[in-house]
Amino acid sequence: MPLKRIAIVVFIAGGMLVTRPRPGLAGGEVGVAQASVGRGSGTVEGTIFYRHDRKHAWRLSRYYVKSPKIGELAEAVISLSGPSISRSSAGRQPSTVTVDQREMRFVPETVAIRAGDRVRFTNSDSQTHNITVSDPRLQFSDTIANGQSSFEAFSRASGIHRPFALGCKFHCQMQGWVYVFDHAFFKTTGVDGRFRLDSIPPGDYRLDVAQSAGELHASRVVQVKPNQTVKLEIILTPADRSTAE
Numbered sequence: 001m002p003l004k005r006i007a008i009v010v011f012i013a014g015g016m017l018v019t020r021p022r023p024g025l026a027g028g029e030v031g032v033a034q035a036s037v038g039r040g041s042g043t044v045e046g047t048i049f050y051r052h053d054r055k056h057a058w059r060l061s062r063y064y065v066k067s068p069k070i071g072e073l074a075e076a077v078i079s080l081s082g083p084s085i086s087r088s089s090a091g092r093q094p095s096t097v098t099v100d101q102r103e104m105r106f107v108p109e110t111v112a113i114r115a116g117d118r119v120r121f122t123n124s125d126s127q128t129h130n131i132t133v134s135d136p137r138l139q140f141s142d143t144i145a146n147g148q149s150s151f152e153a154f155s156r157a158s159g160i161h162r163p164f165a166l167g168c169k170f171h172c173q174m175q176g177w178v179y180v181f182d183h184a185f186f187k188t189t190g191v192d193g194r195f196r197l198d199s200i201p202p203g204d205y206r207l208d209v210a211q212s213a214g215e216l217h218a219s220r221v222v223q224v225k226p227n228q229t230v231k232l233e234i235i236l237t238p239a240d241r242s243t244a245e
């Protein structure tokens, strides 16, 4: 396991800022500056980076890492798990996210939704495409021409380790993933690699990061305190491939 650099910053209500860089901290435990500032929920935010290793090249990384020098990683999914997380969806209206098929790719390739939400698949290419999920938990196969769309509901949570894999039966290089969660504490990174999870009940959590295209996975322990923001920088490398458990 390579050393990982994790910088922890805690914002404390009232304007004081504590910075505690932790170079060389190995994966797992995360130090958190502490302050007692009353009751409330906490926030975890940060950036996911990918650090290249010439010996273990990731051929398609250009689609997910905008700047190899800086390394912000897009389409990474971040999720919390822990006993304080509510799995209630009472009163929640299901939502719909759109995944387009464009220039022979799913766009975005990675979406994260709540159980019960729907995905609307569209086709912006002149070619006819297909969307197939072939999984013991869910199966469908929709074929759509340019301008058409199809809707599929994902009623069952997948968790972060086993997202539903999307394929197109006409173009085997097309790939995508739908992560389905039974709680609200998850995010997908954009091109800036950033994420922010807020309204988190105070407590200890495991934070998982997964990036399916790169087969990357990592986890950290985070301690969420009332009215505080835990800031993380997580650097993934080829050594983080396929370590999901």
Ligand SMILES: [Cu+2]
Residues within 6 Å of the ligand: 128, 129, 130, 168, 169, 170, 171, 174
């Ligand atoms: Cu296709």
